[in-house]
Amino acid sequence: MTDSRKRVPIPIKVAPAGDLPPDQRGVVLDSVQKHRSLEGALLPILHAIQERLGWIPTAAVPLIAFELNISRAEVHGVLTFYHYFRQRPPGTHTIYMCRAEACQALGAHGLEAHAQQVLGTKFHERSADGRISLEPVYCLGNCAMGPSLLIDRQLYSRVTAERFDEIVAALSGETAAERSTASAVGAR
Numbered sequence: 001m002t003d004s005r006k007r008v009p010i011p012i013k014v015a016p017a018g019d020l021p022p023d024q025r026g027v028v029l030d031s032v033q034k035h036r037s038l039e040g041a042l043l044p045i046l047h048a049i050q051e052r053l054g055w056i057p058t059a060a061v062p063l064i065a066f067e068l069n070i071s072r073a074e075v076h077g078v079l080t081f082y083h084y085f086r087q088r089p090p091g092t093h094t095i096y097m098c099r100a101e102a103c104q105a106l107g108a109h110g111l112e113a114h115a116q117q118v119l120g121t122k123f124h125e126r127s128a129d130g131r132i133s134l135e136p137v138y139c140l141g142n143c144a145m146g147p148s149l150l151i152d153r154q155l156y157s158r159v160t161a162e163r164f165d166e167i168v169a170a171l172s173g174e175t176a177a178e179r180s181t182a183s184a185v186g187a188r
């Protein structure tokens, strides 16, 4: 006698391999836990992770997808659609450069090219030494005083190429001082 009942495969949910360091995994799970009940939970979760880690590790994608029961492609799609989300750790300092119209009219376009050349990086990446991140923004509310930059929560107005070089030199000086302090501490 043959069994006429159709066999229906039962999908098994398999937890992704734990290739995130434990501290990052903890942040991801905690962020998911806090926001999973919201409608459209993915965006608040990604924001929460970036707020705490400074970036969103690629290895977090399978874990978020598993926890929300959505596809990895969906998480990856949202993560890469919004340039705001970083997929690499930021530098010690982040320069947010305004690319909106009013600043463009006041010379931001030339400043962009200069900044990218001086830092040896494009937008969304870090300087050659890995210490300064360059990110675009679209209006800092300082339109009449452009070109405008926001660095470490401080607003800079009417920034010229020369002024940009001074700012970067000051940031580099600070990082050099940080380095020597760190090595002095390490030598103790």
Ligand code: FES
Residues within 6 Å of the ligand: 098, 099, 100, 101, 102, 103, 104, 138, 139, 140, 141, 142, 143, 144, 146, 148
């Ligand atoms: S357009 Fe640059 S600050 Fe508004």
